[in-house]
Amino acid sequence: MVETILTTVLSSALYVTSAAFAPAATAPEVALTRVLPENSYVAYTVKDTDTLATISQRQYGSVDYWTTIWNDNTWITDPANIEAGMLLQIRSEKPSEPEVLTETTAAPTQDAVAVPTLTPVVTQAPPSVAASNNPGVISDEAVTYLGNCEAGNDPAKNTGNGYYGAFQFSPGTWNNLNTGYARADLAPIEVQRAAVKQLLGRSSIYNQFPGCANKMRSAGLI
Known part of the structure; x- marks a missing residue:
C-alpha cells in the first residue's frame, strides 16, 4: 500500500517537473503588410x-x-x-x-x-512754328530763353562737339543762313539771334531744338 502511494507521488512530481522545463510552444507567424498610398x-x-x-x-x-x-x-x-x-x-x-x-x-x-489687351495711346504731334520768312514768328523773349537753354547765351560757345555759338548751330545749318560768318561762334550775338529767328521762320522749333522747345512750351513761350 505504502509502495503504491510513493509510486503515484513520484509519477506526479516527474510530470510537473517535465511540464515546467518543456520548451514553450512557438507562436504562429503573422504576415505584416504596410499600406502604401x-x-x-x-x-x-x-x-x-x-x-x-x-x-x-x-x-x-x-x-x-x-x-x-x-x-x-x-x-x-x-x-x-x-x-x-x-x-x-x-x-x-x-x-x-x-x-x-x-x-x-x-x-x-x-x-x-493670357494676353493683356493693349489700349493704343494716341500721341498728339507737337505744334510747329508756321512756315514764314517773318523773323517775328518767335519773340525776343523766347529767343533769349532758347539761347540760355542751348548754351547759356554764350555767343562764343565752342566745346568741340561740332555745334557752335549761343544756339549751337551746326556748320551746315549756319552756312545755309548766309550770315557772312564762317561759324556761329565767330559771329556777334545780334547776328546769331537774327539767324535763329530766320531759321525758325521756315522750320519748326521742335525739329531744330526739340529739347529746349518742350521746355519753352512748358514755360508758355511758344
Missing part, C-alpha cells in the same frame, strides 16, 4: 506661363493628363485660370490613362496664355 506626389510651383495642359505635357509627355492634375488639386475652381506661385501636388509617376471628368469642361490648351 495609391499615388506618390511631388510639389510643383506654378510658373508665369503655365497652364494645367503645359504642366501635363512637361510632366507626362502629353497634355491629356491635365484632368488628372485638376482632380488631384480639388481646391482649383477654374482649371483654365491658375496663377504663378500656386503650389500643386503632381503625381511622380505617369498615370496609366487620363482621368475622365464628371462635368463637361473645356480643356485648357497648351498654348493658352
Whole structure:
C-alpha cells in the first residue's frame, strides 16, 4: 500500500517537473503588410506661363493628363485660370490613362496664355512754328530763353562737339543762313539771334531744338 502511494507521488512530481522545463510552444507567424498610398506626389510651383495642359505635357509627355492634375488639386475652381506661385501636388509617376471628368469642361490648351489687351495711346504731334520768312514768328523773349537753354547765351560757345555759338548751330545749318560768318561762334550775338529767328521762320522749333522747345512750351513761350 505504502509502495503504491510513493509510486503515484513520484509519477506526479516527474510530470510537473517535465511540464515546467518543456520548451514553450512557438507562436504562429503573422504576415505584416504596410499600406502604401495609391499615388506618390511631388510639389510643383506654378510658373508665369503655365497652364494645367503645359504642366501635363512637361510632366507626362502629353497634355491629356491635365484632368488628372485638376482632380488631384480639388481646391482649383477654374482649371483654365491658375496663377504663378500656386503650389500643386503632381503625381511622380505617369498615370496609366487620363482621368475622365464628371462635368463637361473645356480643356485648357497648351498654348493658352493670357494676353493683356493693349489700349493704343494716341500721341498728339507737337505744334510747329508756321512756315514764314517773318523773323517775328518767335519773340525776343523766347529767343533769349532758347539761347540760355542751348548754351547759356554764350555767343562764343565752342566745346568741340561740332555745334557752335549761343544756339549751337551746326556748320551746315549756319552756312545755309548766309550770315557772312564762317561759324556761329565767330559771329556777334545780334547776328546769331537774327539767324535763329530766320531759321525758325521756315522750320519748326521742335525739329531744330526739340529739347529746349518742350521746355519753352512748358514755360508758355511758344
